[in-house]
Amino acid sequence: MxxxxxxxxxxxxxxxxxxxxxxxxxxxxxxDAYVEEYLPEAxxxxxTSAEVSQIMKVASTHRVFVTPRGAGSGLAxxxxxxxxxxxxxxxxxxxxLEINKPNRYAVVEPGVVVSEFQKxxxxxxxxxxxxxGSATVATMGGTVLMNAGGxxxxxxxxTRDYLMGLEVVLPSGEVIQTGSLxxxxxxxxxxxxxxxxxxxxxxxxxxxxxxxxxxPKARRTLQAIYxxxxxxxxxxARIVEEGIIPATLELMDKVIIKALEDYAHLGLPLxxxxxxxxxxxxDQASVEKQAGMIAEFCRGQGARDVRVxxxxxxxxxxxxxxxGAFGAVARMRPSCVIEDATVPVSFLTRAIKxxxxxAQRNQVQIAVLAHAGDGNLHPLVLCDLRDQEEMxxxxxxxxxxxxxxxxxxxxxxxxxxxxxxxxxxxxxxxSPQALNLMRALKKTFDPQGIxxxxxxxxxxx
Amino acid sequence: xxxxxxxxxxxxxxxxxxxxxxxxxxxxRLVEATSPRGKVQLIRNVMEGNLELSENFxxxxxxxxxxxxxxxxxxxxxxxxxxxxxxxxxxxxKFGLPGxxxxxxxxxxxxxxxxxxxxxxxxLRNNLLxxxxxxxxxxxxxLKKFPRLSRQPLLKKIPEVISVPxxxxxxxxxxxxxxxxxxxxxxxxxxxxxxxxGVEVVVPKDQMCCGLPIFLAGAPQMALPNILKNVAxxxxxxVDAVVVECATCGAALKKEYPHILREMGQNAEKAEALSxxxxxxxQYLMKFDLGKMLRPLKGKVTYHDPCHLLRSxxxxxxxxALLRQIPELDFVEMGGADVCCGGGGTFQWEHPEISENITAxxxxxxxxxxxxxxxxxxxxCRLQIFGNLRKDGVEVVHPVQLxxxxxGSPISRA
Numbered sequence: 001m002x003x004x005x006x007x008x009x010x011x012x013x014x015x016x017x018x019x020x021x022x023x024x025x026x027x028x029x030x031x032d033a034y035v036e037e038y039l040p041e042a043x044x045x046x047x048t049s050a051e052v053s054q055i056m057k058v059a060s061t062h063r064v065f066v067t068p069r070g071a072g073s074g075l076a077x078x079x080x081x082x083x084x085x086x087x088x089x090x091x092x093x094x095x096x097l098e099i100n101k102p103n104r105y106a107v108v109e110p111g112v113v114v115s116e117f118q119k120x121x122x123x124x125x126x127x128x129x130x131x132x133g134s135a136t137v138a139t140m141g142g143t144v145l146m147n148a149g150g151x152x153x154x155x156x157x158x159t160r161d162y163l164m165g166l167e168v169v170l171p172s173g174e175v176i177q178t179g180s181l182x183x184x185x186x187x188x189x190x191x192x193x194x195x196x197x198x199x200x201x202x203x204x205x206x207x208x209x210x211x212x213x214x215x216p217k218a219r220r221t222l223q224a225i226y227x228x229x230x231x232x233x234x235x236x237a238r239i240v241e242e243g244i245i246p247a248t249l250e251l252m253d254k255v256i257i258k259a260l261e262d263y264a265h266l267g268l269p270l271x272x273x274x275x276x277x278x279x280x281x282x283d284q285a286s287v288e289k290q291a292g293m294i295a296e297f298c299r300g301q302g303a304r305d306v307r308v309x310x311x312x313x314x315x316x317x318x319x320x321x322x323x324g325a326f327g328a329v330a331r332m333r334p335s336c337v338i339e340d341a342t343v344p345v346s347f348l349t350r351a352i353k354x355x356x357x358x359a360q361r362n363q364v365q366i367a368v369l370a371h372a373g374d375g376n377l378h379p380l381v382l383c384d385l386r387d388q389e390e391m392x393x394x395x396x397x398x399x400x401x402x403x404x405x406x407x408x409x410x411x412x413x414x415x416x417x418x419x420x421x422x423x424x425x426x427x428x429x430x431s432p433q434a435l436n437l438m439r440a441l442k443k444t445f446d447p448q449g450i451x452x453x454x455x456x457x458x459x460x461x
Numbered sequence: 462x463x464x465x466x467x468x469x470x471x472x473x474x475x476x477x478x479x480x481x482x483x484x485x486x487x488x489x490r491l492v493e494a495t496s497p498r499g500k501v502q503l504i505r506n507v508m509e510g511n512l513e514l515s516e517n518f519x520x521x522x523x524x525x526x527x528x529x530x531x532x533x534x535x536x537x538x539x540x541x542x543x544x545x546x547x548x549x550x551x552x553x554x555k556f557g558l559p560g561x562x563x564x565x566x567x568x569x570x571x572x573x574x575x576x577x578x579x580x581x582x583x584x585l586r587n588n589l590l591x592x593x594x595x596x597x598x599x600x601x602x603x604l605k606k607f608p609r610l611s612r613q614p615l616l617k618k619i620p621e622v623i624s625v626p627x628x629x630x631x632x633x634x635x636x637x638x639x640x641x642x643x644x645x646x647x648x649x650x651x652x653x654x655x656x657x658x659g660v661e662v663v664v665p666k667d668q669m670c671c672g673l674p675i676f677l678a679g680a681p682q683m684a685l686p687n688i689l690k691n692v693a694x695x696x697x698x699x700v701d702a703v704v705v706e707c708a709t710c711g712a713a714l715k716k717e718y719p720h721i722l723r724e725m726g727q728n729a730e731k732a733e734a735l736s737x738x739x740x741x742x743x744q745y746l747m748k749f750d751l752g753k754m755l756r757p758l759k760g761k762v763t764y765h766d767p768c769h770l771l772r773s774x775x776x777x778x779x780x781x782a783l784l785r786q787i788p789e790l791d792f793v794e795m796g797g798a799d800v801c802c803g804g805g806g807t808f809q810w811e812h813p814e815i816s817e818n819i820t821a822x823x824x825x826x827x828x829x830x831x832x833x834x835x836x837x838x839x840x841x842c843r844l845q846i847f848g849n850l851r852k853d854g855v856e857v858v859h860p861v862q863l864x865x866x867x868x869g870s871p872i873s874r875a
Contacts (some may be wrong), residue, residue, distance in 0.1 A: 022511065022517050022518075024515065024518050024521055025493075026510060027502070027503060028494040028503060031476050031502060032478075033475065033476045034476075045492075072478060073477060073478040091492075094491070110868040116482070134477070134478065134479075136482050137477070137479055137481050167786060263538075276592040324536075326536055327535075330475055330477075330536055331537055331538050332615070334469075334472045335475060336537075348647075384472070385740060386472070
């Protein structure tokens with residue numbers, strides 16, 4: 001319980017302006033992009049790691065629950081005060097501290113917005129590849145704690161692959177550095193990558209060192225339209241088989257095609273079953289060559305229409321469909337729950353068909369987007385949260401999607417996280433021993449259990 | 462009461478947060494309740510009975526520029542601005558208008574306008590102005606940079622019908638308060654360009670303040686007589702178009718009137734008919750071949766998109782195309798031209814600490830272009846930009862002023 005006295009201690013650290021306690025403010029920190037809501041008791045806005053450290057000292061002295069939060073664009077309630085306590089919101093700790101071109105790294109504070117950071121580094125010819133769909137909202141700290149992925153995963157990997165080091169504050173208030181500024185470092189356990197994806201249960205990130213790449217010189221976008229899902233799936237397999245690794249390989253199914261046509265009128269054929277959007281990047285010569293080969297594969301697998309962009313502008317036009325997809329689908333019904341099961345890439349076609357069958361069986365509307373190159377499905381489940389009977393069918397459909405993913409060696413969540421959204425499925429993927437080991441790790445970092453209580457480890461059966 | 466349609470909107474927000482970063486106010490405050498998502502969710506809580514219409518809620522609701530950036534960016538297509546405007550009406554019904562706004566709006570609805578104008582404008586204020594403290598400010602704008610009232614309203618000085626031999630067109634001209642009372646040059650420039658193009662201009666003398674500032678402050682009942690009067694005066698089918706050079710008045714006539722009337726349970730048919738006739742001056746002028754009539758005008762111009770023109774009316778290309786036609790005038794696009802200037806009507810007055818930083822960015826972007834003209838079709842934006850410019854040498858104008866100068870018109874040279 002947060003007493004007046006504890007609040008005063010926080011006030012001596014942050015001052016009155018950076019602590020919010022009004023009902024209106026608390027209500028606006030009760031949600032993220034998931035459906036459940038939990039009211040915090042106060043929201044604190046630190047600006048330095050020293051402040052975070054002091055806050056944690058007070059919190060651990062009085063055993064106050066603390067939940068870290070960035071922009072609140074997460075999809076699994078990870079940044080919500082699920083058992084009360086305070087929200088530590090990092091949006092005001094948002095400076096880019098250093099962009100080092102010779103050594104190709106950058107140091108940022110956790111509240112920096114991902115896409116803003118990307119723009120900064122691209123100005124000087126560098127490139128930070130992780131690009132979750134929420135990149136224009138999400139903070140760097142949030143993407144580190146959630147190990148966010150995105151469309152470029154197939155070629156460039158995920159957030160974890162760009163982390164060199166962190167400054168973190170432990171629940172006790174101690175500040176530690178993990179990792180280093182060097183490309184190679186085998187000193188001790190890799191705490192950086194342990195904390196990455198920990199969903200804010202182990203430590204608070206106050207500084208992030210990321211690796212940067214040179215910005216690719218050229219890119220080409222291809223759009224291929226298919227009569228059947230199989231043709232699209234076979235094209236993906238053919239590209240993989242040839243050893244070409246595109247930067248992105250996105251699939252949209254017919255529900256999305258229809259939604260896009262209804263809303264944006266892009267001239268897509270309504271009788272098509274699937275569209276692939278493929279981007280290759282790199283130096284000019286290899287981009288040309290790969291685009292040509294992929295276009296041939298698409299035609300070879302029976303694509304009814306293949307377009308290759310000839311300019312940045314045309315690339316942008318082709319991407320409009322993909323960018324608008326989520327919104328177009330989200331407009332169809334009040335709510336849109338985004339599934340995130342991921343399968344080994346060779347099961348992609350089967351998985352999409354399975355989702356379709358599951359949707360029909362449960363009388364639920366599902367549109368399928370997929371990061372096809374890495375087997376990451378995003379079934380968009382359309383519903384109205386207020387309709388309890390419908391929500392039961394939705395839940396059953398989600399259970400069945402998980403069943404399928406597990407049966408083919410897939411995972412519960414590719415990039416959105418477990419949180420409370422998928423905690424109940426956790427034992428389906430993790431053995432009791434693995435879960436115990438994780439709980440022991442949690443206890444080592446956070447013996448009092450004050451950091452992000454009610455997280456996936458506690459919710460898992 | 463908020464209409465059923467709008468009540469449903471709160472349930473369409475999937476809380477993705479895409480509206481956060483583009484919101485100029487959130488970007489300054491970085492606190493959720495200042496974001497569009499925050500406000501929509503609080504409105505949902507009000508509707509679901511979890512939150513009372515508190516003074517704090519009211520303050521939050523009015524910590525918004527109504528720049529509509531959220532509405533155009535929302536992936537789910539939520540009418541965020543309409544929802545917030547409707548909610549403003551509810552809280553003002555409960556708490557009433559703040560005193561200074563009430564006074565201002567009573568002036569604009571015409572009850573005390575003329576006596577005030579005569580007394581304040583001609584007798585008091587213009588003479589008092591030099592006596593005011595040099596460092597005094599209203600919001601972010603130094604008092605000395607506030608425009609003086611014209612000696613006589615434009616509408617008093619021009620005939621109702623400005624006819625031309627063998628007219629190539631016929632328009633109704635809605636001048637708006639700013640042009641009528643503060644900056645007659647813009648009105649004269651507008652009329653002169655139209656006349657030079659051979660267009661007959663009809664300027665209904667009884668036109669009222671468009672009422673939009675009053676509606677946006679949450680007092681539609683107070684704005685209603687103005688709206689009805691303007692609809693009655695301007696809904697005429699014997700003209701090619703109703704032209705407006707003020708972005709806000711244009712947004713009122715083009716977009717908001719039908720919506721406001723429907724929300725208030727009034728018949729909106731005439732307002733809809735009027736809406737179909739309304740064109741921004743830049744849209745109307747682009748129907749003509751002005752290019753060959755224009756003479757060189759040396760210098761460099763950049764253009765700022767008013768929220769009420771770009772987002773409310775969807776006008777983006779025409780003002781730019783218009784300026785690009787002027788020979789020897791170098792057009793440079795500024796960074797973030799489509800970002801709100803931070804003025805937001807009375808917002809800059811109520812939240813100068815937020816406005817200040819938003820406007821500083823705009824000023825920085827303008828200065829970076831090296832332009833000596835900033836053109837924009839909104840009196841609020843012009844005041845906000847002019848009031849915050851740090852150095853001389855940049856003139857803030859309406860695009861029609863540059864066109865008129867390029868035409869070599871006698872009025873604007875005077």
